[in-house]
Amino acid sequence: MLITKTIFVKNRDRIERGAVTGALPDFTSIIQIMTKKNTMGLVTPLVKWLSATILAASLAACGANDSGSSLATAAVTKTADSNTAKDTRSNKAAMHLPTFSEVKFSPPVLSSTDTTKAVLKTAGQPKGLVGGYLYPQWIWNSHRINVCWDNPSGWDETERNWTKEAVTGAWDANSDVTFVDWTKCPVFGESPPYLGIRMLIMSGKPVTRQLGEAGIGWNQNIKLNLDFASYETGCTATSMKEMCVKNEAIHEFGHLLAFIHEQDRPDTPTACIDQVLKDDPDYKIMTGGAVLGPWDAGSIMNYCTPGGFFNGARGLTAGDITMVQKYYGKPGSKIYSVFTANDPPIVSIQDSKTFADVADSITIPNADGFILRHFFATPDGNKVAYTLFNQQKGSSVLGYIDTQTDTLKGQKAIVEEVVDMKMSGDSKYAYVVWKQGAAGGLRAYDLSTLAVAWDLPITGAKQIVAQRNTSGQRLYVVRNSGTGSAQSIVVVDTNSHTQIASYSAGTARSQPLVAGATPDEKTLYLADPGPDNQLAPFMANLDTQSGQYNVLQPISPADASVHDLHVLDSNQVLLGTNKKGIAPLIYTVATGSFSAITGGIPSNWSLPYVYSPDGKTVFTMGQYWDGNIPYYSFIRLDSYRMNQATTPVVWDGSNHPVWSVGFGQDVVSRPFAVIYR
16 A cells, blocks of 8 residues: 655655655665774784675675775785785684574664653753754664765766765764665665665655654655755856755754754744745644754754855754764763783774774783783773782782773782672772682772772672662672572662672572672662573573562573573573574563574684674674684674564664774683773
C-alpha cells in the first residue's frame, strides 16, 4: 500500500516527512580495516597478513572510499612489500574478517511527545547559553555517518569541497560525530544498499527529505543547490558563493542530525513567526519537538537570524554546540591501547572516531620484570590508571596517565598483588582488590596523590563492580575463597569504609562470578560459570537493596565462557566471551534471549573484552591466536536504526573501522581504555 507523504514547504528548504512503501531494506556490508604503524615503528602482525587486493575488493563491495580506506590500502601494500624477507607470516592467506548481523537493543530514546517534558526539565544551562529544537527519536545511534554524492561532476568539485569543509569544521569539530565517505554514491537499488545518506546536487530550494537517522535508505535524501542560478541569486557573486554554500551545508546537515528549525519552537517570538509567514505564506510549523534551553536567535537552524541567513559566514552558536554535544557527545574521545610485547610496555593513543594518532606513544617506566594487568579510564576522562604486577616478587605498581597532556604523572609501589581495579564514580579514587598470602582486602587510592585513602580487609575478595554514577556511596565486591567455596557479594559503604552487608550468591566454584551494575546501581547482573567440573553457566541478578538473589536462565551457548560484562540498561546486558568464533553477546532480560552483536567471526577469533560508554557504541578487543601467541584487534561498533521513531536499534556494523594491533607477550586483563567525552 502506498502511503502519501506530507510535504512541509520552508522558506529556504523543505523537509519531507512520511513513510516509505514497505519496510526499509536490511543493510549488510563489510567492515573496513584501518591499518597503521605507530610512532615506535611497530607494525601489526595482523596487517602483514592482509592482501591489498582483497582489502580493496572488500572496500569496493561496501561502497566506501573515505580517506581512511585509501590510507589503509596503501599501508598494507607498503607493509607487505617491506617485510616479506623479515616476517615469515607475511605469506599467510588473508584473514576472513567478521561480517555483521542484526541484533536489536532497547530504544535509547522515547518518542518526542514523551521526551519534550524531560528534556525541558533537565536542560538547565548557565545563564547566557542558548538552546535548540529537535526530534530526539531520530537522533543517530551511530556517530560515524556515511554520506555520498548522487551526481557529482567536474564543475561542482570546488563547491563539494566547500560543503565538506563546512560540515566537518562545524558539526564534526564540535561533537563525537564524524561524516565519512563523501564519494560518488553506488547505484540506487543495487545490492547491498548504501548504508548512509545520499546527496543530490540540484537547482531550487535545498531539501532534507527525512530528518536524522530516518534518512537511511532514502534516494536523494538531501538536495543541495551549489550554483544558486535559480535560488538566492545574490549568492552567484564570486565574493558570496563560498559563504552561501557553507551556510547552506551546515544548516542542512543540522537537519541530518535531527535538528529542526529554531523558529518552530513554541517559545519563538511573534515577530519572527510573522516574518517567516510573510516570506512564505505556505510555511508549516513542525510541532512536537524537544526544546533545549532558551530560544536562540543566532542558531544556524534559525531563519530569523539578525541580518538574514546569508548575511555573512555562519557557524555554530553556543546553543548549537550545546545541543549537538548533549545528543552526540563531545569531541576529543580517545583510545589508549597497550603494546605489551614491548618491554617496557608502550601506550598508543588514537582518536576514537578516525583511529588516527593524536599523540606520541607513551612508554611506561619502571616496568622491567612486570606485566601490565589493569588499564581503566576514570569516568570524567581525565586519567587512565593502570597496574603492573611482578610475578616473582608478588608486588605491584599503580600509576596513571594524564589524558589532558597525555603524559605519565605518577607511580606508587604496592607490596601486595593487585587482583582487580576499578575507578570511583566521581573519578577521585582508584579502588583495588589486593591479596598477600591468605590475606586480602579492598583499598582506595587518592588519584590526585596516589596516597592510601582507606583500607578494608576482606578475605577472598576477587572483583569490584564498577560504580555507575558520581554520587554512589556503595561498592559491591565479589568474594570467592577458591575451590569448593561459597560465593557472596560484599557491600561496602565508601563513606564509613566499612562492610555493611554480605549476600550469598552463585554456586560453590573456584572461578568467581562476573558482575556488573545497572546505571542506577539498584541491580547487579551476574554471569555464573556454574559448579566446578560442569558446563552449566547461567545468568542471575541481585537486588542491591534487599539482597534478593534470582537465578534467571542458562547462558547460551553453554561454552561461551563469559569473560567480561557490561550492563547497558535494565533490560540489556553485554557479555564478552572467550569462545572462539563467537562475538560478544547481548542478553535481553525481558525475553531471556542471547544474541551475538556480529556474525561471521573467524573460528580462531574471540572477543572477550567489552565496553559501551553510551549504551549504543560498543568497544571490544578481538583476540586471535597464532600457535601460543595472542594478537588483538581493536573494534568500534556503532548501531543504526533502520526505521524512524520508536523502532529498536539494529546492529549492522557496516563501514565501521577495525584497528588491528599485535601483542606478542602476556594476555592482559584489559589492554585498552576509552576516554569518551
